[in-house]
Amino acid sequence: MEKVDVYDELVNLKATELRLGLPGTEETVSCGKSNKRALPNDTEKEIESTGKTETAFPPKAQIVGWPPVRSYRKNNIQTKKNESEGQGNYVKVSMDGAPYLRKIDLTMYKQYPELMKSLENMFKFSVGEYFEREGYKGSDFVPTYEDKDGDWMLVGDVPWEMFVSSCKRLRIMKGSEVKGLGCGV
Amino acid sequence: MNYFPDEVIEHVFDFVVSHKDRNSISLVCKSWHKIERFSRKEVFIGNCYAINPERLIGRFPCLKSLTLKGKPHFADFNLVPHEWGGFVLPWIEALARSRVGLEELRLKRMVVTDESLELLSRSFANFKSLVLVSCEGFTTDGLASIATNCRHLRELDLQENEIDDHRGQWLNCFPDSCTTLISLNFACLKGETNVAALERLVARSPNLKSLKLNRAVPLDALARLMSCAPQLVDLGVGSYENEPDPESFAKLMTAIEKCISLRSLSGFLEVAPLCLPAFYPICQNLISLNLSYAAEIQGNHLIKLIQLCKRLQRLWILDSIGDKGLVVVADTCKELQELRVFPSDVHGEEDNIAAVTEVGLVAISAGCPKLHSILYFCKQMTNAALIAVAKNCPNFIRFRLCILEPHKPDHITSQSLDEGFGAIVQACKGLRRLSVSGLLTDQVFLYIGMYAEQLEMLSIAFAGDTDKGMLYVLNGCKKMRKLEIRDSPFGNAALLADVGRYETMRSLWMSSCEVTLGGCKRLAQNSPRLNVEIINENENNRMEQNEEDEGEKVDKLYLYRTVVGTRKDAPPYVRIL
Numbered sequence: 001m002e003k004v005d006v007y008d009e010l011v012n013l014k015a016t017e018l019r020l021g022l023p024g025t026e027e028t029v030s031c032g033k034s035n036k037r038a039l040p041n042d043t044e045k046e047i048e049s050t051g052k053t054e055t056a057f058p059p060k061a062q063i064v065g066w067p068p069v070r071s072y073r074k075n076n077i078q079t080k081k082n083e084s085e086g087q088g089n090y091v092k093v094s095m096d097g098a099p100y101l102r103k104i105d106l107t108m109y110k111q112y113p114e115l116m117k118s119l120e121n122m123f124k125f126s127v128g129e130y131f132e133r134e135g136y137k138g139s140d141f142v143p144t145y146e147d148k149d150g151d152w153m154l155v156g157d158v159p160w161e162m163f164v165s166s167c168k169r170l171r172i173m174k175g176s177e178v179k180g181l182g183c184g185v
Numbered sequence: 186m187n188y189f190p191d192e193v194i195e196h197v198f199d200f201v202v203s204h205k206d207r208n209s210i211s212l213v214c215k216s217w218h219k220i221e222r223f224s225r226k227e228v229f230i231g232n233c234y235a236i237n238p239e240r241l242i243g244r245f246p247c248l249k250s251l252t253l254k255g256k257p258h259f260a261d262f263n264l265v266p267h268e269w270g271g272f273v274l275p276w277i278e279a280l281a282r283s284r285v286g287l288e289e290l291r292l293k294r295m296v297v298t299d300e301s302l303e304l305l306s307r308s309f310a311n312f313k314s315l316v317l318v319s320c321e322g323f324t325t326d327g328l329a330s331i332a333t334n335c336r337h338l339r340e341l342d343l344q345e346n347e348i349d350d351h352r353g354q355w356l357n358c359f360p361d362s363c364t365t366l367i368s369l370n371f372a373c374l375k376g377e378t379n380v381a382a383l384e385r386l387v388a389r390s391p392n393l394k395s396l397k398l399n400r401a402v403p404l405d406a407l408a409r410l411m412s413c414a415p416q417l418v419d420l421g422v423g424s425y426e427n428e429p430d431p432e433s434f435a436k437l438m439t440a441i442e443k444c445i446s447l448r449s450l451s452g453f454l455e456v457a458p459l460c461l462p463a464f465y466p467i468c469q470n471l472i473s474l475n476l477s478y479a480a481e482i483q484g485n486h487l488i489k490l491i492q493l494c495k496r497l498q499r500l501w502i503l504d505s506i507g508d509k510g511l512v513v514v515a516d517t518c519k520e521l522q523e524l525r526v527f528p529s530d531v532h533g534e535e536d537n538i539a540a541v542t543e544v545g546l547v548a549i550s551a552g553c554p555k556l557h558s559i560l561y562f563c564k565q566m567t568n569a570a571l572i573a574v575a576k577n578c579p580n581f582i583r584f585r586l587c588i589l590e591p592h593k594p595d596h597i598t599s600q601s602l603d604e605g606f607g608a609i610v611q612a613c614k615g616l617r618r619l620s621v622s623g624l625l626t627d628q629v630f631l632y633i634g635m636y637a638e639q640l641e642m643l644s645i646a647f648a649g650d651t652d653k654g655m656l657y658v659l660n661g662c663k664k665m666r667k668l669e670i671r672d673s674p675f676g677n678a679a680l681l682a683d684v685g686r687y688e689t690m691r692s693l694w695m696s697s698c699e700v701t702l703g704g705c706k707r708l709a710q711n712s713p714r715l716n717v718e719i720i721n722e723n724e725n726n727r728m729e730q731n732e733e734d735e736g737e738k739v740d741k742l743y744l745y746r747t748v749v750g751t752r753k754d755a756p757p758y759v760r761i762l
Contacts, residue, residue, distance in 0.1 A: 065262030065671070067528055067562060067589050068620075068646070070319065072345040072373065074531045076454075076478055150263055 064150060075148050089164060091145075095123045095172040106164045112156055119143065123172060130156045141174045191216075195224045204229045223247055230254070231691050233271060233295065234716065237749045238279030249288045250314075251280075255295035257694050257743055258644075259669055261319060264696055264741065266722055268756045271295040274304070275754075281308035289314040289340075296320070302327030306334035313365075314340035324349035325374065332358035339392075340368040350376030357382045366390040370397035372421045372452055380406045388413045394446075397421025400454045405433045411440035419473075420444070421452035437463045451475035451501075458486035468493035472520075475501040477527045488513050498555075501525040504540040504562060511545030515552025523558040524549060528589060543570035550577035558583040565596040566623055571605025575612035584609055585620035591647035591672070594624040601625055607632035610640075620644040630654035634661020642667040655679035659686055669694040677704030680742075684708055687715055692745035700742055703735030708744070709762035716751060717744045717762040 089106045102122055109115045116127050128139030135154055136142045143155040147166045155163070155170070189197075198221060201207055211221040227250040230236060241248070255271025273295045280287050287309040297320045305312065312335045325348065331341065332355055356379050359366075366386070371378070378401045387393060393414050398407070402423035411417065437460070441447075447467045456479055471494050476482055482490070483505050491497075491510070497518040504526050506514075514521070526541055543566045550556065550573065557580045566588050586606075594600055602623040610616060610633050617639055621629060625648035633640065634657035641664050649655070655675040658668070659682065668690065676699030687693060702719070709717040720741035751761045 063591070065259065065264045066591065066646070067531060067587055068259075068262050068644075069528065069531050069562075070261045070345060071263055072319065072347065073477075073527065077480060077529065077531055 071149060091167055091169050093119065093122070093170040093172070095125070095141075096174045098123060104170075106167060111160050112163075115155075116143065119170070119172065125172070125174075127172075132157075141172055143170065143172050145170045191220055194220050198224050226250060227289075228252070232745050232747075233273075233276070234752050235691070235745060235747045235749075238276045240749065242279060242283045242285055246283075246285065248285055250291075251276075251287065251289070252291040252293075253295060254293045257294075257669070257692060258667070259671065259694055259696065260294055264671070265743075266720065266756070266758070267321075269720065269759060270752065270754055270756075272754060273297050274301045277301050277305050277308070281305075285309075286311055288312055289316075291316040291318075292320055293318040294320065296322040297327070298322050299324055299327035299330070303330040306330040311337055313337055314342075316340065316342040316344070317346050318344040319346065321347040325351045325353050325355045325376070328371075329353060329355040329358045332356070332363075333360070336360075336363070337365055338363065339365050341366075342368055342370040342395075343373050344370065346373050348374055350374050352376040354379055354382065356386060359386050361389070364389050365392065367392050368395035368419075369393065370395065370421065372397040372399050372423070372454070374399045374401075377401045378423075384409055384413065390414075391416070393417065395419035395449075397452060398423035400424045404437060404460065408433065408437040408440045411437070411444055415440075415443040416446055417444055418446050419449040419451075420447055422450070422454075422456075423452060424455035434460065434463060438466070442466050445470070447471070449473035449475075453479035453482060456481050458482055461486055461490055464490070465493055469495060472496055473499040475499075477501040477503055477525065479503070480505070480529055492517050494518060496520055499523045501527070503527050503529040505529045506541065506545075508541055508545035508548070511541060512548045512552075515548040518553060520555060521549075521553040522555050524553075524556065525560040526562055527560075528562040540564050543567050546570060547573050547577075550574040554578070555580075557581055560585040560587075560620075562587045562589060564589055565593065566602060566605065567595045567597050568600065568602060568605035568608075569595075569597070571602065572608040575608040579612040580615065581609070581613040582615055583618040584613065584616060585618065585644070586622055587620065588623040591622070592624045593622075601628070603628040603632065607636075610636040615639055618642040621648060622646060626650050627654040627657070630657040634658050637662055639664055641665060643669070645670045645673055647672045649673045649675060652676055652679035652682075656682055659683060666691045668692075670696070670698060672697040674699050676700055677707075680704050681708055684712055684715075687712070687744060688746045690746065692743065694741075694743050695739075696741040698738075698742075700739050701735060702733060702737050702739055705739055705742055706735065706762055713750075714746055714748065715744055716747050717742070718755070719760045719762065720758065721760065722758050 090103050091106060092101050092103055094101045104118065104122075106115070109118065112130075120126055125141045126139055127141050127143060128136045130136055144152050145155050145163070145167045146169045147153050148168065152171070158166075194217070198207070198210065201210060204227070207221060207225060211218045222244055223246070225245045225248060228241065228245055228248050229252045230241070231254050233253045233255050253273065253276065255273075256265050256269060259265060260269070271294060273292055281304060288311050290305065297317060302323055305315070307330075315331060315338075328341075328348075331338065363386075378399060380402060383402070384406065387396065387410050394417060396410070396414065396417055396419070398421055400423050402410075407422065411420070441463055444467060448470060450464065450471055450473070453476060458481060461482065468490065474494060474497055476487070480503060487506060488510060491513055495517055498520050500514065500518065500521060500523070502510075502525070506526070511526075514524075526545075528540070530540070541561070541563050543563065546561055546563070546566075547570050556578050559581065560583075563586070566586065595602055595605070603626055606621050606625070606629050610619070616637055619633070619637065619640060619642070621644070627650045630649060630653075633643070640662045643658060643662070643665065652675055654673070655670070656679050658665070659679070671694075675695065680695070680700050681704060705717055705719060709715065719739050720743065722740070755761060
């Protein structure tokens with residue numbers, strides 16, 4: 001019930017929502033690429049759900065291909081940042097429906113199950129079971145992450161170390177968008 | 186016009202080097218066309234799909250050097266899916282089959298596989314030079330083939346490629362008899378380098394002028410390498426250890442002092458700023474300095490270094506240099522011609538206080554009268570600043586300004602930046618390349634169409650109000666070759682106003698604009714010499730043909746002129762109308 005209230009509230013706020021784009025245009029935040037698992041093309045819902053969790057943060061980080069810096073350069077600067085950070089690799093975690101984000105230190109975990117458990121505790125949900133082909137089954141929630149290239153990936157596909165080094169932020173998706181990921185795209 | 190025998194004309198043509206000029210002389214008459222054809226050694230192909238290898242070889246059978254570009258520019262920013270195209274293999278296969286005596290191959294934004302590299306290395310006995318920029322698809326195994334088989338290799342230059350590093354021994358593959366290397370750049374390799382093999386290679390390459398190392402080459406190895414190669418002109422430093430011991434440091438200093446020919450410095454991929462003083466002795470000779478990957482060189486260390494580089498002509502730097510640092514550059518580098526300031530925070534996550542603003546830009550324009558080329562990422566800009574820059578530097582050939590936040594207005598007056606960019610195009614009569622950003626209306630495009638007579642490439646993002654904007658540009662800029670537009674409200678009316686225009690250009694890119702499928706279809710209908718590609722990655726949109734909605738907006742449109750029709754290697758989500 002709580003979730004629905006938040007949703008309604010934000011639908012009303014849409015007119016004054018801080019976002020990029022000219023008035024009257026919908027911002028398309030393309031989060032999928034065909035050579036990786038694509039999120040379903042439900043742009044409107046996506047905008048509203050990202051609006052919910054990210055209104056507090058400048059959306060420029062979400063625009064594909066912006067700022068116009070070669071991916072090679074982007075990836076190499078990122079590496080430097082992580083290395084010079086010394087202690088910990090903190091990434092933001094958002095969950096659809098939650099009013100604010102959290103941050104976790106990926107270096108505190110050794111493998112996926114630990115990470116999942118911690119997320120489940122933090123946001124009070126459960127994530128279902130991971131299958132290599134079909135993705136997550138048995139829950140309305142699916143953990144995804146944004147990698148160095150800016151693509152949204154399913155958590156659990158790549159070896160843990162590769163995940164830690166390429167994960168920039170986490171997002172726990174829920175609801176109808178989940179269908180696309182849960183059914184072996 | 187046959188007063189001279191062909192050999193004489195050919196000899197004269199040898200002095201005509203630029204592609205544009207050679208293309209022009211080939212149009213004078215049949216006889217000149219023929220002579221030019223057979224004497225042409227270097228061919229530049231700006232879009233690999235504009236022509237095919239068979240026709241290339243047919244016309245220029247004696248070609249020795251080929252430059253090919255594949256994906257459109259916006260592919261650099263992840264706007265073009267990986268399998269879109271730009272495969273080099275068919276080109277290499279065709280060249281190999283026809284026994285062309287290829288000596289040099291330069292590729293940009295193409296897909297290169299190990300198989301292509303292997304074939305390349307085996308097919309051309311005199312192959313000398315391989316330059317790959319922003320390419321992908323190959324591994325160090327491919328490099329091993331090149332090293333092993335190209336007996337006369339002079340140049341292997343890998344710039345910002347995505348290479349799978351198998352941590353093999355590709356450096357070991359250069360045979361002991363290989364002593365011809367002039368240029369070796371492997372800065373973009375991620376894995377460990379066999380330093381011993383590298384040292385041996387450098388030691389037996391007396392002509393080596395350019396050496397660019399990757400992360401994995403540590404400080405003491407660098408010292409040894411430089412001692413072996415005091416003739417170096419261009420050096421890319423890999424990494425430094427965090428705390429160099431005094432002995433290593435002293436050895437490095439001694440080695441560097443001997444490199445009196447060193448003119449260009451880059452890399453510093455991992456650097457302890459305390460090591461920089463080793464380079465102070467040669468700074469006064471430097472004409473090119475690229476510190477754009479050196480996130481750890483900041484503040485005073487950076488300033489001290491720059492203050493010594495009085496002859497600098499080219500500087501690539503991160504915005505962490507700040508306005509203060511740019512003022513130092515303006516005071517010191519009076520010979521500066523090209524400046525690039527890259528954002529150190531590319532993900533927009535931090536409020537980077539040290540970043541640069543309009544203040545730095547104006548300072549540079551005031552202090553560096555020879556400046557003609559700039560790429561500047563900044564947080565904010567004003568019309569007043571741009572007007573001042575235009576007044577100070579009317580010689581810009583390339584002016585690329587990227588204000589990090591889309592639609593951002595003049596931060597003092599809150600107006601659009603139309604007037605500022607207008608001043609730039611009006612003052613800089615030789616402007617060939619322009620990238621605009623910030624809050625912009627149709628007005629700026631009116632100015633561009635009116636004044637930017639020499640403009641060849643224009644990049645537009647999040648700008649304009651109506652189709653008029655794009656029309657001003659298409660109608661005004663007669664020399665336009667490449668137009669790329671994203672997230673701007675230009676639609677079918679602008680796209681279709683003058684379809685013949687596109688055959689005078691290399692390409693047009695429009696993504697997240699207002700053009701529809703119907704518009705693109707109409708465009709393609711009467712244009713057999715244009716390939717109109719619709720790139721649509723959303724799987725749900727690949728519906729049956731008879732259900733498609735002509736009013737549906739096209740996600741990405743890429744059109745280009747071609748003499749060889751539709752390409753056959755496009756992936757399923759690319760639709761060529």
